[in-house]
Amino acid sequence: MLKTLCVALMVMALLAAGCGPGEPRGEVIVYVAAPLSGFQANGGQTVLGGARLMAEEINKAGGLLGREVVVIGLDDESDSEVAVTVAEEVKAAIAEGKHVLGVIGHYNSGQTIAAMEIYKDLPLIVVTPTASAMELTQKGYTNFFRVNANNAAQARVDAEYLVKALGAKRVALVYNDDPYGIDLGRLMAQELEALGATVALNLQVAVEQSTFGPEVTQIKAARPDAIFYGGYEVEAPYLVAELRQAGVEVEFLASDGAFLSATIDEAVGAAEGIYVSSFAPSPAQAVGEKWIRAYQEIESRNPDTYSINGYSALAVLAEGAEKAKSLDAEKVAEAIRQLRFDTPAAPIAYTAEGELQTQPIYIFQVQNGAFVQVAATP
Numbered sequence: 001m002l003k004t005l006c007v008a009l010m011v012m013a014l015l016a017a018g019c020g021p022g023e024p025r026g027e028v029i030v031y032v033a034a035p036l037s038g039f040q041a042n043g044g045q046t047v048l049g050g051a052r053l054m055a056e057e058i059n060k061a062g063g064l065l066g067r068e069v070v071v072i073g074l075d076d077e078s079d080s081e082v083a084v085t086v087a088e089e090v091k092a093a094i095a096e097g098k099h100v101l102g103v104i105g106h107y108n109s110g111q112t113i114a115a116m117e118i119y120k121d122l123p124l125i126v127v128t129p130t131a132s133a134m135e136l137t138q139k140g141y142t143n144f145f146r147v148n149a150n151n152a153a154q155a156r157v158d159a160e161y162l163v164k165a166l167g168a169k170r171v172a173l174v175y176n177d178d179p180y181g182i183d184l185g186r187l188m189a190q191e192l193e194a195l196g197a198t199v200a201l202n203l204q205v206a207v208e209q210s211t212f213g214p215e216v217t218q219i220k221a222a223r224p225d226a227i228f229y230g231g232y233e234v235e236a237p238y239l240v241a242e243l244r245q246a247g248v249e250v251e252f253l254a255s256d257g258a259f260l261s262a263t264i265d266e267a268v269g270a271a272e273g274i275y276v277s278s279f280a281p282s283p284a285q286a287v288g289e290k291w292i293r294a295y296q297e298i299e300s301r302n303p304d305t306y307s308i309n310g311y312s313a314l315a316v317l318a319e320g321a322e323k324a325k326s327l328d329a330e331k332v333a334e335a336i337r338q339l340r341f342d343t344p345a346a347p348i349a350y351t352a353e354g355e356l357q358t359q360p361i362y363i364f365q366v367q368n369g370a371f372v373q374v375a376a377t378p
Contacts, residue, residue: 028067028327029098030055030314033086033105033115034129036075039208039234043260043306044107047129048073049299050310051104053291054318056298064318065327067099071314076111078207083111087118100124101327104313107306109133109180116141123329125336127316129309129345130279132256133183137353143333147312147345148256148279149359151184157361157377158228158253158277159191165375166251166275168226172201172219174239175230176257181207184230184255200224209235212242219243225250232257236276237267244270253277253363259305264366271366275374278362279345280308282371286344312343319348 032051034044048071055069063069074090076083083106094100102125106112112131116139119126126144128136132151136144162168171192175185181204189199201222205215216239219227227243227250229236236258243252252274254263259278264271283292283303295303316336321327324335337350349357363375 026067026099027070028064029070029072029093029100030317031072031074031090031100031103031105032310033074033076033083033090033103033111034107035078036073038077040078040107040232042262042304043130043233044075046304046307047104047107047310047313049295049301049303050129050307050312051314052310053295053298053307054311054314056294058314058318064101064321065325067327069101069314069318074105076106076115078108078111080110080114083115084118087115090124091118091122094122094124099327101321101332102126102317102329104129104310104317106131108178109136109183110178112136113179116144119143125317125320125329125332127313129313130256130306131180132279133179134187135179135183137355141354143329145316145336145350145354146356147309147316147343147348148356149346149361150355151180151187153359154256154277154279154361155184155187155191157363158255159188159195159197161275161277161363161375162226162228162251162253163192163195163197166226166253168197168224168251170198170200170222170224170226172203172222172224172227173199173230174201174203174205174215174219174227176207176232176235177204178207180257181230188228188230205231205235205239207232207235210238212239215239216242216246216248220246220248227252228255229253229258230255233260233262233266236263237265237271240274241267241270251275259364259371261304264369264371272369274366276364276366276371278305278364279360280306281344281362281373281376282364283308283344285373308344312345312348315341315343316348
């Protein structure tokens with residue numbers, strides 16, 4: 001009887017303390033800020049799915065510092081004004097006392113640039129899965145990191161592939177009129193000229209543009225032997241299709257923004273043979289069947305291009321917190337700068353600015369209606 005009473009008192013004491021032996025001490029929130037609706041919804045959802053899978057793995061292993069990791073998606077609609085609203089929502093959550101470790105986001109450079117004006121002053125860590133504009137690591141942010149290469153690395157590799165692997169001498173540069181495209185177009189021009197190639201045409205197009213009649217005319221008149229396109233999967237297939245219809249059959253290399261299945265699917269066969277660069281290998285090459293099955297169980301769909309980037313971004317946050325033995329943002333940021341480990345997206349080791357020390361770029365070609373890796377560096 002005495003033994004039973006003692007056990008009961010112990011249980012009551014544990015309940016009064018707010019947790020039982022080995023139980024999580026509340027939750028920690030990680031927001032995924034990306035386009036979850038609209039023209040880039042698939043890309044954003046791949047990032048969210050990857051983060052959700054990593055959270056599932058962390059929680060099954062006992063949580064992060066004893067807390068359950070809760071991943072919450074926030075839709076920035078690929079719009080910088082909406083991205084600021086999203087950042088204000090995160091700020092409000094922190095003010096309400098919610099335990100927010102960080103933000104995985106944003107997906108695009110323009111939205112990341114806009115939102116960082118708020119995030120920079122908040123006690124959280126931002127890990128972008130894909131934003132690549134150089135500006136992001138040139139402003140002295142102490143709480144910003146990438147799990148992807150930047151535009152300078154992509155421009156260097158893409159220019160070398162065009163000139164050295166494909167033999168291009170006259171390249172038409174076509175790129176989107178947003179921060180990502182403008183930054184990449186500028187860097188590509190510099191790299192091509194440094195390699196002795198001629199920029200035969202330097203042309204901006206609109207985000208979400210779907211017809212390219214005047215642009216195709218200008219490209220034909222420039223007589224390039226290769227075309228570089230710095231934009232997204234929502235424009236690339238239509239540009240490629242119209243070029244092929246007009247008889248322009250020169251080599252075509254698109255940037256990472258077009259490394260999604262829509263580039264192939266929406267081109268109705270015209271994408272065969274084109275090249276696309278990427279910040280990550282395809283999930284089929286980077287992870288095993290067990291990982292893919294686990295992703296399918298969480299998301300009820302197959303992983304796509306940047307699922308592994310969302311997964312890897314949350315891995316960085318979690319490893320930083322574990323190394324710091326704290327959820328304090330300053331301590332976690334300092335710990336992240338000391339990390340050395342591998343993720344499916346990239347080897348993790350950072351410069352003081354939050355850039356990866358090793359910045360891999362992959363080149364794929366569309367062969368038989370699928371992306372096939374043909375080069376990688378480093």
